[in-house]
Amino acid sequence: MTLTCRLVTAGFVYVNTVSSSGIVQFGDAAGATTSTNRLIAVQRAVPIYDKDETRFSAYPLFYKLKLQPGGEPPARLNSSSAGSPIRVGNVCVLGISTSSVLRFGCSGPIGGESRIVNIRQFNDLQFNNRDAEQQPGY
Amino acid sequence: MTAPIEINVNNGPVTIGGLAVRGVASSSALLIGDTESFTLYSYFDTPPESVIIGPLVPLPELPEEEEE
Numbered sequence: 001m002t003l004t005c006r007l008v009t010a011g012f013v014y015v016n017t018v019s020s021s022g023i024v025q026f027g028d029a030a031g032a033t034t035s036t037n038r039l040i041a042v043q044r045a046v047p048i049y050d051k052d053e054t055r056f057s058a059y060p061l062f063y064k065l066k067l068q069p070g071g072e073p074p075a076r077l078n079s080s081s082a083g084s085p086i087r088v089g090n091v092c093v094l095g096i097s098t099s100s101v102l103r104f105g106c107s108g109p110i111g112g113e114s115r116i117v118n119i120r121q122f123n124d125l126q127f128n129n130r131d132a133e134q135q136p137g138y
Numbered sequence: 139m140t141a142p143i144e145i146n147v148n149n150g151p152v153t154i155g156g157l158a159v160r161g162v163a164s165s166s167a168l169l170i171g172d173t174e175s176f177t178l179y180s181y182f183d184t185p186p187e188s189v190i191i192g193p194l195v196p197l198p199e200l201p202e203e204e205e206e
Contacts (some may be wrong), residue, residue: 001174007148008171011156022162028171036173037165046194053197061183074142076180081149081173088170089156098180100162112165118184123194 009083013094015102021114022096029107033037037099037114038062047076059117066113099122 005028018024021037040054058064096102099112162168176194190197 002150003172003174005172010170016183042197044194048179048194061181064181072140074140076142077145079147083150084151086170086202087151087153088156091157091159091170093157093159093162093168095161095163097161097163097170099165099178101167101169103167103172103173108173109175109177110167110169110173111176112167112178112180114165114179115181116143116183117188118182119188119190119197121190121194121197124192133146 001079001104003079004081004104006081007083008088008104008106009085010088010091010104013104014090014091015096016093017095017097018095021099021111022111023099023101023103024096025103025107026105028105029103030106032109032111033101033103033107034111035113037116039098039114040118041116041118043119045123054119059094061117062115 011087016022020039021035023033025033038056040056040059042049042054044115093119098116101112101116103110157170159168163184166176167176167178
């Protein structure tokens, strides 16, 4: 595969927030770009938390093997641009998050990985009240 | 054995007025330019057993397993 880089020009770029392994990159990169984000989100009716309460290794999602794409397809791609540029006016982005990438320019392979486990914990009291409301004649 | 398909792409000039994007999230990419490839993974797990209804106690210590 041959890939020729093109000149990219942008007028005005506004990015409000970059978080959780998000990447904003201007310019070319020779190698690969990778970002990884792992998260255990615990939502509780009463926000009381113990430190070091949850461990990544306790949840299979965090060490599940990634499915890899098969081998290269039986095709040869030749891409040429003959110096044709990419021109963009104003770019406005509110958020880049959880292993996402915003790039202006040319690069090698882009890789991203995001793994999130969400746990919700409610107490008995709320559950019982909700159950009671669903009873006929309540 | 069949010969590989050959694809030739000639890129012309590209001009875009403007871009307004609310969000790029969960292993996504917004690219203005060129790249060889994208490999993006996003795992999000909220199985039924992740909802715990009961007395408010710390999460149980789950058995740690060896990484594969």
